[in-house]
Amino acid sequence: MVEQNDNSHRGLREEAWRKELKKSIPARERTAIDRVKMTEEDAALRIKGHMEVNKGITAEMAMQEARRCLDCPDPQCIKGCPVGVDIPTFIKYIEAGAFASAVASIKESNVFPSICGRVCPQEIQCEANCIYAKKLNKEPVAIGYLERFVADYEYMASRVTPPETAPSNHTRIAIIGSGPAGLAAAGDLVKHGYEVTVFEALHEFGGVLRYGIPEFRLPKYIIDREIKNLQKMGVKFERNIIVGKTVTFSDLEDEGFRAFFVGSGAGLPNFMNIPGENLNGVLSSNEYLTRVNLMGADKPDHDTPVYFGKNVAVIGGGNTAMDSVRTAKRLGADRAMIIYRRSFDEMPARQEEIRHALEEGIEFLNLHNPVEYISNGNGHVSRIKVQRMMLSEPDASGRKKPVPVEDSEYFIDADLVIVSVGVSPNPLVPRSMPGLHVSPSGTILVNAGEMNSNIEGVFAGGDIVRGGATVILAMGDGRRAAQGIHEYLQKKAKSVE
Amino acid sequence: MNRVIAKEYLSPYVAQIIIHAPLIARKRQAGHFVIIKIGEKGERIPLTIAKADADKGTITLIVQKVGLTSHKVASLNAGDEIDVVGPLGNATHIEKVGTVLCAGGGVGIAPLLPIVEAMKKAGNKIISILAAKSKDLLILENEIRSHSDELIIMTDDGSFGQKGLITAGMEEILKAQKIDLCVTIGPTIMMKYASLLTKKYNVPTIASLNTIMVDGTGMCGACRVTVGGQVKFACVDGPEFNAHEVDFDELLMRLGGYKNEESQRYQKELEKTR
Numbered sequence A: 001m002v003e004q005n006d007n008s009h010r011g012l013r014e015e016a017w018r019k020e021l022k023k024s025i026p027a028r029e030r031t032a033i034d035r036v037k038m039t040e041e042d043a044a045l046r047i048k049g050h051m052e053v054n055k056g057i058t059a060e061m062a063m064q065e066a067r068r069c070l071d072c073p074d075p076q077c078i079k080g081c082p083v084g085v086d087i088p089t090f091i092k093y094i095e096a097g098a099f100a101s102a103v104a105s106i107k108e109s110n111v112f113p114s115i116c117g118r119v120c121p122q123e124i125q126c127e128a129n130c131i132y133a134k135k136l137n138k139e140p141v142a143i144g145y146l147e148r149f150v151a152d153y154e155y156m157a158s159r160v161t162p163p164e165t166a167p168s169n170h171t172r173i174a175i176i177g178s179g180p181a182g183l184a185a186a187g188d189l190v191k192h193g194y195e196v197t198v199f200e201a202l203h204e205f206g207g208v209l210r211y212g213i214p215e216f217r218l219p220k221y222i223i224d225r226e227i228k229n230l231q232k233m234g235v236k237f238e239r240n241i242i243v244g245k246t247v248t249f250s251d252l253e254d255e256g257f258r259a260f261f262v263g264s265g266a267g268l269p270n271f272m273n274i275p276g277e278n279l280n281g282v283l284s285s286n287e288y289l290t291r292v293n294l295m296g297a298d299k300p301d302h303d304t305p306v307y308f309g310k311n312v313a314v315i316g317g318g319n320t321a322m323d324s325v326r327t328a329k330r331l332g333a334d335r336a337m338i339i340y341r342r343s344f345d346e347m348p349a350r351q352e353e354i355r356h357a358l359e360e361g362i363e364f365l366n367l368h369n370p371v372e373y374i375s376n377g378n379g380h381v382s383r384i385k386v387q388r389m390m391l392s393e394p395d396a397s398g399r400k401k402p403v404p405v406e407d408s409e410y411f412i413d414a415d416l417v418i419v420s421v422g423v424s425p426n427p428l429v430p431r432s433m434p435g436l437h438v439s440p441s442g443t444i445l446v447n448a449g450e451m452n453s454n455i456e457g458v459f460a461g462g463d464i465v466r467g468g469a470t471v472i473l474a475m476g477d478g479r480r481a482a483q484g485i486h487e488y489l490q491k492k493a494k495s496v497e
Numbered sequence B: 001m002n003r004v005i006a007k008e009y010l011s012p013y014v015a016q017i018i019i020h021a022p023l024i025a026r027k028r029q030a031g032h033f034v035i036i037k038i039g040e041k042g043e044r045i046p047l048t049i050a051k052a053d054a055d056k057g058t059i060t061l062i063v064q065k066v067g068l069t070s071h072k073v074a075s076l077n078a079g080d081e082i083d084v085v086g087p088l089g090n091a092t093h094i095e096k097v098g099t100v101l102c103a104g105g106g107v108g109i110a111p112l113l114p115i116v117e118a119m120k121k122a123g124n125k126i127i128s129i130l131a132a133k134s135k136d137l138l139i140l141e142n143e144i145r146s147h148s149d150e151l152i153i154m155t156d157d158g159s160f161g162q163k164g165l166i167t168a169g170m171e172e173i174l175k176a177q178k179i180d181l182c183v184t185i186g187p188t189i190m191m192k193y194a195s196l197l198t199k200k201y202n203v204p205t206i207a208s209l210n211t212i213m214v215d216g217t218g219m220c221g222a223c224r225v226t227v228g229g230q231v232k233f234a235c236v237d238g239p240e241f242n243a244h245e246v247d248f249d250e251l252l253m254r255l256g257g258y259k260n261e262e263s264q265r266y267q268k269e270l271e272k273t274r
């Protein structure tokens, strides 16, 4: 195992193998290589089911792609990564064929590379900073594909051995919520020897990874294997427990829990408060995706119902909107469309998702906004009154605001409308913890370094702190909080001695 | 996973199941509900906790066979497994206000029971009025009676108590004496008319709404209701609301939302069990 510290990429760069490798191919040859193409399931076929769209790349393809990386002396990609993965090092390991070392070096800073390799918005993070994109006007090194490749390789080669854990120190820690923030915190804490229990309100673990992100983008077996791995390391998982309701923080304290990490997510869906929004057939993307992903509602042998819309409109332009509209297509929609008030340039969804959606025949009604939903006479939506929008000149903050075009309203047929206009923090935990400091928007306020809240022993991270953010940020928070909790408990133990 | 301890039919369509759920039993207060799920492919549905015994670690749920999942719940037997999560929702605000009229219809009498009990304990005078289609569909009569100062029973067909709708009985009481608070739980259509009536008499009224739910934690918005012109999530903001402000017509419409989808699956289940 490669042992690394914060500045290790500098040290590692000086190793003989790495210098040799760099010299072995001239930079001009490296930059002449075309970016690898992900093998993808054919669009016509993939919309018939839930199979993963990206099928992965082979070892040869990965090694070839790794050769493109110039191993820059001052790598900017690392700065684009929210958790600072030592990207050039893992890529150079791939180039050298040392896949196991590549995964190990990623895992120093990112514990779930098989998840992040699939869902991170690389095009605005690491890959945006790649010298190919910045200086050479070429497609960046496919860092996300490479990350996914080595992470999957590790599993396929059955090389995953749970990381070493320190012997138990008999100190109990409670993790509230099993999304990426909670799982990352649990993994780090159990390594330190803590007795970690993850409490989850739902009947399955994984948070948004389970109920939100669809199978075709993040297959469920990947979450299952990460959770199994944590179980092997000794993390206990308790489902159907709502902390603050089923058990309170003080109950848990009485049971011997000495610190808490709150990773309860931003579960509360926003609506637009426009007429007709409570009609049947108008629902939040959280409801729609939960019915399908968590409850299996699209399968005839499952009990949960779902609408199989023929004309489906999804309001919004984020990942959640793309996931919903692409799911609707897979559930048999003739017409599945995005209604978004800005243009492609401002769309917050991952680029790859937008491209995949276009390939799958999703229509984009950009610069459009719904103003009213019309009933079919029986309480079910049948039409949407939409309005055309245009973008204003950039304001002081540089943002172009969407403004309605006068007299531009018209109607679109829709028998299913999925509202995907953002989420707010889940208020359950804050409400059950009097005295906990929260922002006006309901996020838990924490100290950015250690992630501790104003209540002693209570730490928080992920979407409950940031509002709807990303998997990698949630994971990074979880890890920082784990470190914060570890330091807090050590300090406390010392002061008792 | 929780285990069913006992099951009993209170009427041909209404079953009472007792479940081992010690954590919930300890925390539960009047007005709370749970979300249950049966089997890997089961659906999540809300059910109000009718009774709880913290010492024995049990909760009692009462369910009427109306659809696929309620049918499955009613078919459970001692020893069977069921997923239960809760207690959810806000507890009923219990206070001494004077005279409380508790109006329950059908299986809504089950969630009314803990409220009647708690209101009585708080020192209120309790007038209960229970309604059912017919005598054999009336549940929990004795339990409600034991916590009430007065009990009136109404049946649609006159097979027991007075013949007529619950509102007829309620109006008699409202005319005859000063009521400080009304609590009503039952079919939505009943709550709608009960609420219209008490509004006429200016009696503050609480209704416990039975919306469609998925998670029960505020995550999906399936449980949206309009109260006082504002959209609320019944699971986290309710399930009890000021009845005079509830848009019952919208609620009735929303309850029909998945009827087609649901009845297809229910038919299949019925065929299977036949």
Ligand SMILES: Cc1cc2nc3c(=O)[nH]c(=O)nc-3n(C[C@H](O)[C@H](O)[C@H](O)COP(=O)(O)OP(=O)(O)OC[C@H]3O[C@@H](n4cnc5c(N)ncnc54)[C@H](O)[C@@H]3O)c2cc1C
Residues within 6 Å of the ligand: A119, A120, A121, A176, A177, A178, A179, A180, A181, A182, A199, A200, A201, A202, A206, A207, A208, A209, A212, A213, A241, A242, A243, A244, A263, A264, A265, A266, A267, A289, A319, A320, A321, A323, A350, A426, A428, A429, A461, A462, A463, A464, A468, A469, A470, A471, A472, A474
């Ligand atoms: C459809 C969709 C697609 C997305 N796509 C992407 C993407 O492609 N890339 C990306 O980076 N990000 C994406 N995101 C955002 C990303 O999923 C979130 O930022 C991330 O999951 C947040 O992690 P978390 O651990 O903070 O919370 P969550 O994943 O929300 O998990 C919180 C968990 O806590 C549980 N919980 C809440 N309250 C309690 C309680 N009181 N007691 C016990 N448990 C509780 C919840 O049930 C939930 O399981 C997407 C989000 C959605 C909804």
Ligand code: FES
Residues within 6 Å of the ligand: B212, B213, B214, B215, B216, B217, B218, B219, B220, B221, B222, B223, B233, B234, B235, B236
């Ligand atoms: S049931 Fe999902 S938000 Fe209320």
